[in-house]
Amino acid sequence: MGSDALRRLNRCRFFLKVTTLSDITTGDGNKITKSAWQGVQDITRPTHYVWPAQSSPPAADSEIWRSALQSTVCSNSRILRSQVGAWTDTNLTDHWMWYFSPSLERLYRHQPQGAPGTWSFYPRAPGRPSCNALMSFIHENSIHSNDVPHDLHPATIDLQGTRYKLTGYTTAPIRQEQETASLRPTLQQEIDLLDSSAKWALQNFSCIDNGETIARAIQDSTALAISDGSYKDSCGTASLVIERVNKVGRIRADNVVPSSPEDQSAYRSELSGLYGIVLAVSWPVRSMG
Numbered sequence: 273m274g275s276d277a278l279r280r281l282n283r284c285r286f287f288l289k290v291t292t293l294s295d296i297t298t299g300d301g302n303k304i305t306k307s308a309w310q311g312v313q314d315i316t317r318p319t320h321y322v323w324p325a326q327s328s329p330p331a332a333d334s335e336i337w338r339s340a341l342q343s344t345v346c347s348n349s350r351i352l353r354s355q356v357g358a359w360t361d362t363n364l365t366d367h368w369m370w371y372f373s374p375s376l377e378r379l380y381r382h383q384p385q386g387a388p389g390t391w392s393f394y395p396r397a398p399g400r401p402s403c404n405a406l407m408s409f410i411h412e413n414s415i416h417s418n419d420v421p422h423d424l425h426p427a428t429i430d431l432q433g434t435r436y437k438l439t440g441y442t443t444a445p446i447r448q449e450q451e452t453a454s455l456r457p458t459l460q461q462e463i464d465l466l467d468s469s470a471k472w473a474l475q476n477f478s479c480i481d482n483g484e485t486i487a488r489a490i491q492d493s494t495a496l497a498i499s500d501g502s503y504k505d506s507c508g509t510a511s512l513v514i515e516r517v518n519k520v521g522r523i524r525a526d527n528v529v530p531s532s533p534e535d536q537s538a539y540r541s542e543l544s545g546l547y548g549i550v551l552a553v554s555w556p557v558r559s560m561g
Contacts, residue, residue, distance in 0.1 A: 280333040283326060284337040286324060287311070287327070288314070291321070296308035297356050298439045299441040299442055300355075301356040301442075302351065302352060302440065303352055304350040316369075316431055318368070358444065359426055368426050370427045370428065371426055372425050372438060375421060377407065378409075380392070380420060380424060391416070391420050392417065393415055395409065396408070406439070408432075408435045408437050422445070425444070425445045427439075463477055472530055473548040474527065474551055476524075481521050483552075495553075497513070497549045498514075499512050499542055501541025501544060502538065503537055503540075508528070508540055508544065509528050510541045510548065511545065512524065512527075527544055527548055
């Protein structure tokens, strides 16, 4: 294949945001997705990289793209010569959004960013599944729910008109990971178990998502922590906040500084807030597993 054809193929790859074969494979690992085969961007999949701007390649480039897939990985149209391997991501709910429950015949969507822990499901559309898709779901009928079943399988879909078409799902559910996650204590439970010598530093504790947002922010080096202490009438208090720049997933707490009146000061109050921050951030990273 000449250099001109390779440049055309790379334009198609950039436009589709493809790094590996699995980026354009159905959830069961058996075929190339319809959108990737046609050279159409798949807006149902997350991308974890910042891609350069690339306009839609001309039809001639898309034809070269299909020919390359046919001559290298496909045996018959979009069918792969060899099924891709099993999913290796052990924390799928942070990186993938679509799941299928065979027992309930529901399509589930997880919001990995912006709304941690948020799930919606789509009931199956009436009628028999077609030969081109396993099942279809009306995307306007989404129902919010955090009560998800144990047999969730990572899945892939196509958006066709007013329906999501299920194109494939893995044979192995994420059940074991969900059960393990459900056994982890919440941050509030961790605080309740603290010895009284430390529990005082995190009074009036509040956190909407069990620290998942702040855990990611710590890992990404985007977390902010602030301690504000006060001293009056021989009494010290402090408040603390841990957040991202957009304040999503904020953690906050207050404390009354334990000490004799003669030892109290504004500096001691500031330090008590910092101590509360140290205690609080010792759990969110661990809570991400």
